[in-house]
Amino acid sequence: MIIEFRPDFRSSQLTTMSTHPLTNSHEVPARSSSDGSAVALRVRGLATSECVGRGTVLDLAGLQAETKTTRVWAVVFDVLRATTVIVRAIESGALGVRPCLTIDQARAVATAQPSSSRVLGGERGGKAIDGFDLGNSPAEYTPERCRGRLVVLTTTNGTRALEAAAGAERVFVAAFVNLAATARHLVACLERELQAAPIRDSWAPPLLLLVPAGTDGRVSQEDVLAAGGLIAALQDQVQAAEPARPPRLRFTCDDDETLLAHLAWRAVAAERQTAATATDRDAILAERLKWGRGGRNLLDLGFGRDLEDCARVDSLPRVVARDPNSGLLVAEESDSPPSVA
Amino acid sequence: MIIEFRPDFRSSQLTTMSTHPLTNSHEVPARSSSDGSAVALRVRGLATSECVGRGTVLDLAGLQAETKTTRVWAVVFDVLRATTVIVRAIESGALGVRPCLTIDQARAVATAQPSSSRVLGGERGGKAIDGFDLGNSPAEYTPERCRGRLVVLTTTNGTRALEAAAGAERVFVAAFVNLAATARHLVACLERELQAAPIRDSWAPPLLLLVPAGTDGRVSQEDVLAAGGLIAALQDQVQAAEPARPPRLRFTCDDDETLLAHLAWRAVAAERQTAATATDRDAILAERLKWGRGGRNLLDLGFGRDLEDCARVDSLPRVVARDPNSGLLVAEESDSPPSVA
Numbered sequence: 001m002i003i004e005f006r007p008d009f010r011s012s013q014l015t016t017m018s019t020h021p022l023t024n025s026h027e028v029p030a031r032s033s034s035d036g037s038a039v040a041l042r043v044r045g046l047a048t049s050e051c052v053g054r055g056t057v058l059d060l061a062g063l064q065a066e067t068k069t070t071r072v073w074a075v076v077f078d079v080l081r082a083t084t085v086i087v088r089a090i091e092s093g094a095l096g097v098r099p100c101l102t103i104d105q106a107r108a109v110a111t112a113q114p115s116s117s118r119v120l121g122g123e124r125g126g127k128a129i130d131g132f133d134l135g136n137s138p139a140e141y142t143p144e145r146c147r148g149r150l151v152v153l154t155t156t157n158g159t160r161a162l163e164a165a166a167g168a169e170r171v172f173v174a175a176f177v178n179l180a181a182t183a184r185h186l187v188a189c190l191e192r193e194l195q196a197a198p199i200r201d202s203w204a205p206p207l208l209l210l211v212p213a214g215t216d217g218r219v220s221q222e223d224v225l226a227a228g229g230l231i232a233a234l235q236d237q238v239q240a241a242e243p244a245r246p247p248r249l250r251f252t253c254d255d256d257e258t259l260l261a262h263l264a265w266r267a268v269a270a271e272r273q274t275a276a277t278a279t280d281r282d283a284i285l286a287e288r289l290k291w292g293r294g295g296r297n298l299l300d301l302g303f304g305r306d307l308e309d310c311a312r313v314d315s316l317p318r319v320v321a322r323d324p325n326s327g328l329l330v331a332e333e334s335d336s337p338p339s340v341a
Numbered sequence: 342m343i344i345e346f347r348p349d350f351r352s353s354q355l356t357t358m359s360t361h362p363l364t365n366s367h368e369v370p371a372r373s374s375s376d377g378s379a380v381a382l383r384v385r386g387l388a389t390s391e392c393v394g395r396g397t398v399l400d401l402a403g404l405q406a407e408t409k410t411t412r413v414w415a416v417v418f419d420v421l422r423a424t425t426v427i428v429r430a431i432e433s434g435a436l437g438v439r440p441c442l443t444i445d446q447a448r449a450v451a452t453a454q455p456s457s458s459r460v461l462g463g464e465r466g467g468k469a470i471d472g473f474d475l476g477n478s479p480a481e482y483t484p485e486r487c488r489g490r491l492v493v494l495t496t497t498n499g500t501r502a503l504e505a506a507a508g509a510e511r512v513f514v515a516a517f518v519n520l521a522a523t524a525r526h527l528v529a530c531l532e533r534e535l536q537a538a539p540i541r542d543s544w545a546p547p548l549l550l551l552v553p554a555g556t557d558g559r560v561s562q563e564d565v566l567a568a569g570g571l572i573a574a575l576q577d578q579v580q581a582a583e584p585a586r587p588p589r590l591r592f593t594c595d596d597d598e599t600l601l602a603h604l605a606w607r608a609v610a611a612e613r614q615t616a617a618t619a620t621d622r623d624a625i626l627a628e629r630l631k632w633g634r635g636g637r638n639l640l641d642l643g644f645g646r647d648l649e650d651c652a653r654v655d656s657l658p659r660v661v662a663r664d665p666n667s668g669l670l671v672a673e674e675s676d677s678p679p680s681v682a
Binding site: 267 | 559560561562565566594596597598600601604605606607608609611632633634635
């Protein structure tokens with residue numbers, strides 16, 4: 001059975017329809033189903049220019065008022081290359097990653113640490129920065145360089161997106177390399193909350209906000225595709241997590257950006273399914289990424305290898321989240337999500 | 342053979358690759374191929390908020406400077422429902438459609454005409470306007486109401502998008518109902534220009550700008566899908582128009598918005614291919630449109646029939662363009678495109 005997610009229809013014309021007439025897939029129950037058998041998480045995507053473009057910041061307060069929820073969980077994507085690098089650094093054993101907007105800020109943060117306990121990395125215009133330990137290629141962030149150290153990273157679009165989302169209750173860092181791990185963790189956290197809620201009907205699920213960092217305020221193909229890939233992974237996880245008894249967790253797409261991101265990913269996923277091996281599937285995605293502006297820029301700079309590394313779907317099964325106390329981006333184990341302040 | 346369009350790669354790493362390694366499709370020759378065998382039209386999409394959102398206007402001069410072309414052909418999409426209504430009115434024999442931003446402006450334009458020679462239509466908040474002849478449903482614009490008359494139409498998002506694009510060399514009006522007709526006409530115009538150019542290498546093809554009107558400055562699923570559908574239709578037409586000898590017309594996607602629009606449409610097209618009849622295919626698209634904000638609004642207002650009418654792909658094979666002299670939206674025959682001022 002294929003469960004497709006549906007928006008939270010207000011129209012009575014559709015809420016009574018339980019089976020998709022043409023694909024035989026079943027409609028996700030609406031958010032406040034009267035028998036309490038399902039609770040829906042709403043997923044929303046933001047057009048890049050609305051959240052982090054051109055120096056503006058994400059209007060979280062406005063979003064909370066509009067959606068009538070104070071709980072926002074943000075997932076930030078800067079696939080080429082900041083969020084892929086961050087996930088790789090954490091996978092390689094870094095204690096945490098501190099994203100910095102400016103080179104001076106990064107140097108200052110790094111200087112405050114003993115040199116043996118930190119790594120200074122980043123890029124400007126895609127290129128490595130003079131005097132920094134590392135550039136912005138995932139392959140550079142090896143266990144040898146990262147284990148037990150703080151990584152201080154300065155990039156432009158990804159850092160700006162992370163800062164814009166900092167006011168959210170939770171902030172996650174995602175890329176193609178950790179889609180399934182992130183989706184599994186999100187669903188596990190929500191299931192745990194749902195099961196622990198004293199009165200289930202009163203449990204207020206967070207709004208999941210997908211934030212594609214984009215490039216200089218314009219939409220980036222790769223970030224939108226990764227957001228769409230997370231939606232597909234959430235679908236898989238929700239079905240896998242199906243409990244024996246209600247309530248079940250469902251989710252709905254809250255806006256057109258999210259619907260489009262999921263559709264775009266589905267086209268790429270269909271292409272990927274024509275390949276026999278995971279390596280070939282990732283090569284198809286890498287090829288697709290070359291068509292976008294970010295991919296072309298990387299090729300021009302000679303970073304074709306990075307494109308391939310960033311396209312290895314689920315190769316780094318690691319959940320990375322912002323620690324609410326320190327603001328550091330750290331590994332998060334499924335068993336112990338930090339308590340929210 | 343499936344020809345996929347490719348961006349105008351600047352990287353020498355890719356321009357030598359003539360066959361897609363995994364799908365056996367062939368790369369479109371780059372724009373300035375040395376043997377002059379192909380000339381590429383560049384297609385660009387604009388995120389809604391950049392062109393018509395929140396009262397800003399499309400920065401055509403900036404676009405021309407950035408893309409180094411003075412020739413921009415814009416295609417405007419407001420599928421639900423303005424551009425579908427406009428195409429329907431022209432198909433029903435209207436002499437032309439005059440889009441107006443305000444109700445007062447529409448009344449003034451209408452009053453200047455004998456009542457027997459005009460029809461006054463439009464919507465506010467999706468609903469019909471007091472004292473107007475027609476609302477904003479395609480089915481209302483019948484031959485009985487439209488033939489031989491001027492249609493004065495006031496809508497919000499679609500009119501704003503058309504005004505924003507008015508400075509382009511050509512402005513076309515498109516919706517799902519006339520995708521193939523529009524693509525066929527565009528390719529025919531370009532082929533004619535190309536064949537007539539005294540020195541073919543010096544022919545400067547226009548930049549094709551896809552303008553999804555969106556809703557209040559936010560992306561609309563249906564407008565982006567229709568833009569993606571036009572790209573797919575252009576692919577079909579370019580292949581169908583393949584001349585016996587070079588130069589051949591090719592096109593490239595110039596930005597990530599365009600790539601994403603095409604991917605999103607491909608996912609819907611794959612869904613549509615599972616249906617046996619055109620009616621079932623259109624029902625799949627109509628169902629998909631119900632998931633977006635615009636579709637939900639129409640359902641809430643009781644306009645489910647309009648959704649179905651707007652989802653009838655290629656049901657109205659009519660090309661509609663802005664007359665460069667009068668500014669009216671009029672029928673354009675493939676045989677006689679107007680000369681550009």
